[in-house]
Amino acid sequence: MQLKHILCFSIVLLFLVGTNGAKAQDNSEVTGTVIDASTSNTMPGVNILVKGTTRGTSTDSNGKFSLTVPSLSDTLVFSFVGYSTKEVPINGRTQLNVSLEPSTFSTEELVVVGYGTQRKSDLTGSVSSVTSDDFNKGVNTSVDQLLQGKVAGARVVETTGEPGGGLAINIRGASSVNAGTGPLYVIDGLPIDNSSAQAGSGAGFVGSRAGRSELSSINPDDIQSIEILKDASATAIYGSRGANGVVLITTKSGQKGSVQVDYNGYVGIQNPSHNMDLLSPQQYKTVLNNIIDDGGGNGSQRVDQIANNGAGTDWRNQIYNDNALIQNNNLSFSGGSESTQYFVSLNVMNQDGMVKSSAYDKYGVRVNLDQDVSDKFDWGINLSANYHKDNYAPTGYGLNENAGALYTAMNWDPTKPVYDSNGDYYVSPDLTMENPVALINGEESTRSTYRYFGTAYGEYSIIPELTFKLNIGGDVKEQRRDSYISRLTKQGSAFGGIASISEGQATNYLVEGTATYSNNFGKHDVTALVGATTQEFLTIRDYQEASGFATDATTTNNMSLGDQETYGLNSAKFGYTLISYIGRVNYSYNDKYLFTGTFRIDGSSKFGENSKYGYFPSFALGWKLDQEDFLKTVDAISNLKLRASWGETGNQEIGNFLSITTFGPGGTPIWNGSPVVGLNPSRLANPDIKWETTRQWNIGLDFGFLNQRISGSVEYYQKDTYDMLLNLPIPNSTGFSSQINNVGSIKNSGLDFTLNTRNISNRDFTWTSSITLSTLKNEVTDLGGIPEIITGNAGFSNSFFLIKEGVPLRSFYGYQIAGIWQQGDDFSQTTDNVHPGDFKYVDQNEDGTVNADDRVVLGNSFPDYTFSIGNTVSYKNFRLNVFIEGAQGLSMLNNNLVDTYFPVQFRRNKLAEPYLNRWTPNNPSDKYPSFVHPLAQGQKSVNSYTVEDASYVRLKTVKLSYSLPKSVLKNFMRSATVYVTGQNLYTITDYTGIDPAVNSNGNANARIDYNTYPLARTFMAGVQLGF
């Protein structure tokens, strides 16, 4: 299909080349050298363009260049990152020597935008650019960690402290209820699919709700820069996938000149940054026995002996790995000749988890190649192959017999020993949970992933003003997860070992053709782009499980040894296709007034017959105030640009097949003693299903004073999403609870502020700062006539996320606690079963009873504002970098606290503070209840105690580095730096759970903290060597 059209394409190209007659031009050669104005050193790699064309070259390793120009009356434009761009009219000369002025914050930088690059000063859209220098300095197993706290408007939230990391990114709030809310990731022009290829965590194995980051396949050390596209003008070119923002990742390319070898390595140790305070064995015994004396619990459950001579067992210590090791090694080669540049990197990373039996290992290689075949034609290829292995400890939201290691370690009876007198794992008759150590040793689950992805491009300039580009990309991911539950666990011994293998293969390929025209007519500068792109995704899965093995020795390596009656099988295949057409026009007048218009047409197979195609336009205007005559003379102002944009983008991240009727597995009855596979309709089809559209406008001011000594931007935006893809509840009597419909709308608005300052800048001492601040307000503005939708579940808590008009998405919905019932209170006000020492809930409607009608909004997951402050101080060859970040005004459900207030079993362990300070007649606390009748009023799990304020300020990273001076290195090495870094050093917060920033629910807009894998405090030391 697509092959036919590539062929068609190429024929067209050749045709045009053939008909292109020779032009009347001088075609003279100009040569010269470029030097650094401040040091007089020659500068390799300087970019040189013939102004108004796409023809150009770069300086070689000696700073020399040679270029054939159309005419000796043309102008050459010299640019290099970190230096002011210089325009030099050739004026008939054939030899030019140019010197460039360094400027730390240059507005002449090139920034990558969708399908091209643009000068930063010409941007009309909202684009934040983060280069490798700015990346976070700590442990980065995955690309998203590089960005944490760096970009105003982009919120990066950790979902787990597991090795391999897991993060959820939200750009400018959440614009959808049921469709995806993560941004689109594009690597070297290839939009990638971030979902896991295989499904499930294995039979019997508790997996965590938030998976590990799929982006860890990309080696952070390979990345040159990351651009975050935030507003409609920047993202509309991505049409139906741009509504949640776009993250553009550009990998490094080679440098002209002799080969440069760089080695980057570090070693670190990790420990949990915070653990919740549980009752010690002695406290446990005293408190529980007191509660029994007060009438609670059950007499037969009195605590008597404490094992290990009164020391008991610290279950968390039993499952933790102290000082878990992490190490990373990266080796890269970069070099090239005049026409060919290459970049090759090798990467090995090993990370042990802080919980035993969890780990992450990665091995990767990358080859980037660029070649300028001639003035007209160049091509390149970026390829990456990597393998990573994930080891999982059983963690997650499972309960009771299915609980994971973190849950059982927090809840297990601390007075019991790990092993009983026979040497077997201790089993408590009062607890319906596995022994935590048995879980760690008896359950294993590993996943291996092979991932190959890459892009190849060919660019042909028919004439200097007109360039064609063909871009092809592919991404192949193969995963296999093996899980085994052995006889060391109760579950394993009941079933004779449970083995399962889950495999998945996810592939996608992209074919894209674009044509760019760029020219200037006097004061008018025009660049136009048209193109077409198609991307096809396919996932294939298979699964097998068996139990009843004679021995645990073979685990998953010989499934035929299991009991045939227990064999389970499954397979699946699904995919989708996208076809799009894009167009963009950039116009500037007199380098003062800017205009950008984009348009995209998108078609997706996921949408109903009646609406397969969506249309997404955007417009933006910019005004360079500092170029105006009345401001040009004001020296203090080095940059002042006002910009405004408006546009529409779409969201198509929903499941497949929603517009057609199909049958899938239904109920399974037992007929004649055997199960019969039932099939039933999978959904109520909606043939009208279409895109979710987000209309966004953005107004911003970029400023710079005192030669960019102070620079930054402030912008305000408003996003309205309508035709939301909503699981609309339909009458249950249809046999379906919901149907995906386009109904409802949501609004996000806020302010993004960025400030960069060079506070002190001397020869020996510099101090620079970087500050970001973002505010966000989120509100559901229309729910299509439905009064409210309440969702959410975790452990024993249900139905607590409220979706309702006028309220932020998924606000926490529960009961307000006024205090504790005291002796002598007027109990006639209520008909509920309450005693002194019980929680006193607020009876909102004053009807004498506290029930579901008395629930109120308790908070939400959107921070009122987030901020970060980074400071870099350097003195001679020392450099200190301190980074602080924080969020204010957001809440999180502390679900482990729910288990403490509403105990599932009497003998489970609890958090210390409420129990040590509980209400008794002698200690009539107004804060903590007596715990004698914790469930008498039902389990009102989600309340003003358990939904806590998760605001925090954190000292995130401190890095101290020392670069060996040139005098020591001489010609031996190009550069050498040693450094030490501390990460997650100190946090100020009122939140009592594991960590206010980690959200194990995996959804940045619906935050739950339950059995969370702790966040690591890491100390590492490393070297960076350049040869």
Next chain:
Amino acid sequence: MKSFKNLLQFALISLIVLLAFSCKDNPLKEKPYSQIAPENLLTKEGGVKALLASAYANASFMQRSRVNNLNEWTTDISWQTGGGENRQAVPMINYSWDPTQGIFNNWYNNHYNAIRDANTLLENIDLAQVSDSKKKQFIAEAKFVRAFAYYQLYKKFGPTPLRKSTQDKLELPRASDQEMKDFIESELLAAIPDLPEPGTEVYGRATKGAARGVLTKFYLNTKQWQKTADMAKQVMDMGYYKLYPSYKDMFNVENEGNKEMIWVFTADPTVPPANNIMNGTQPPGWQKWPKTGLEKLPNWNNWASQYRIRDAFYNSFEAGDDRLDPFMTEYINAQGDTVDLKNDHTDDIRAFKYVPTEAAQGNFYGNDWPIIRYADILLSRAEALNELNGPNPESINLINQVRNRSSLGNITLANYPTKSALRDHILDERGWEFYYEGKRREDLIRMGKLIDYAHQRGVTNADQHYTLFPIPQSAMDSNPALEQNPGY
């Protein structure tokens, strides 16, 4: 001039690029590889059978611990403490439930899933390439399942939306009481001729006996006494069903499919959720039951949730009643101590009616759940005759048949001079016979005693409106055409 030529070339190229990508042969059509389209499924016998299987499974999904918990915790027989389940149980025990309880949602939705599947089958049966006789049986079974599902809904909520076709509009209002009753009755009657005789069916699927049995209970609970008596007689006259000789053994896995069982939910431990009532029945830490020698196996899960029998109910049994056998009044725990549930605990006796076996796995046990059994037919006819004519020899005789099976002596006509006296005895007899089978609530409601008994237990806030459960809040929210039951 040069610029114009360039522009022309650019325009030409753009046009070609756009054209090149537009001539595709519908590449945006979805390809559901792993799911089945209607035209592939419902034309084959296997496909129709699969859809029917789903209908059956959905209709009986609630027939296990759930049916019991909804139907007994609001009565004098049993109650619940402990575990996460307590959150759902407390409102049932205290008569403080509201439309947002999850259990009402499950009950409502699962039955409508069965109705949806049955409707889909009935609408598409003509596509199927099967023989006429097979078609007739499929139709009869679908009608049976659908009517049974509507009956379950009617018992709990009163009349609900009567959906007879998948093409009915989405927002249907509730049917009238008469419409719903007529529909249930006519569907069951229409199904009987084409259903197989008991003993010839695939075990687990409907038979003539099952349809007649459901009709008998339907007539009984809607107080249509003559029809009850007549239909019960039809079941008796089939000559197939009889009382199983041993009360406690008839629920065992090894005796599944015995002739007392007319309509059951077939359970198998390898297919969740199976019969899961034993998870809450087992007392904490038990290891051995001295009365029977039963020992707890490690593969039986014992939940934190506790299902407990009330002492008053236990003490109401007559001495020598075999139906007391399944009750566990004491056990030996892991430490070797004997725990006396009857004398040392309050309201803590356990009903080990569905004896677990070695094949049970975790939460799932294989004992079939009796929905309708022969003893119920006999007692229903006895009650109907009493309501029609007052105390009479046949009613007494039928009751005695059930009592004799459990080693109890006969009652005599002389001891029950009035209709209400005999009715009260039948209520007691039904309690002793059908405890832990999910029948108590409907019996108490039918005999007008639900609220009185609640008051006697100290639940003073119970009043008449609690005889119907509320339409679940999510159903109310998604369908503005629905009206809630009074009092909610």
